[in-house]
Amino acid sequence: MPNSHGLAIITGASRGIGLALVNRYLEAGFPVLAIARDTAVLQPRENLTVLDADLAGRAGITRAADRVKAMGLPVAVLINNAGVQNAIDFTGPDSANPMCPDCIRDEIALNLTAPMLLALCLLPLMLRPGGTIVNVTSLVSRQPKPSAPVYSASKAGLASFTQSLRVQMRSEGIRLVEAVPPLVDTGMTVGRGSGKISPEAMVDAIFVSVRDQKRLAAPGLSRRVLLLNRVWPELVRKILARS
């Protein structure tokens, strides 16, 4: 088993981009720790360890960190991929729904707080030099999508955190990659938009960026939208507002 790589930890591993990441890192010979709340879809495979954990809560983060410590392998790559997107209308019936405050708190907890806490807990276990943290953000981190205000804010926060941590980690030899998917064909985008790329194409971009020590994994339209946002942010704001 070529686990000279060290461990690959993938959150949100039960479907979509996360499941494709699990397959990609196993194929490349990494021992993989796959984390999600419902991991029944993940068949036992050599090199694969599965953990059921709700990462929106402190208990789930602690369970994940304890499992990594128990595995006794240095962490080569931590991919903070788990995410949820809720459409929340602050003027409509959503605002009167008694579940709304919990839904907002959980969305921020999973999308933003969990990557911060996992980084905090797992940094001491990361390969030095060469360990990599990948944070999966979104184009709406640059220009918000009005129908998903909490999601947009959480992803903007995660993009900002990625930049700060990159600077802090420079002296430690740990790298940060921001993955910015375009529209990817997963459960999250059912019924939305066209021209989606496959989860596998997104994962190829992440894998190559980690391997080649790049800062960004932005395949397909993402790279062009990021460039356009530098020169014509108002146009990008209008495009993403319609997405």
Ligand SMILES: NC(=O)c1ccc[n+]([C@@H]2O[C@H](COP(=O)([O-])OP(=O)(O)OC[C@H]3O[C@@H](n4cnc5c(N)ncnc54)[C@H](OP(=O)(O)O)[C@@H]3O)[C@@H](O)[C@H]2O)c1
């Ligand atoms: N698809 C896109 O076009 C797109 C675009 C931009 C950014 N992204 C980002 O890419 C990432 C992956 O998205 P995706 O499209 O693959 O989403 P997805 O198909 O909906 O999968 C989300 C994953 O997150 C896990 N998850 C949800 N809540 C969780 C919790 N409380 N604790 C632990 N795991 C949890 C889910 O597993 P369980 O339900 O089993 O827990 C699932 O494995 C997300 O961060 C998303 O924001 C996606």
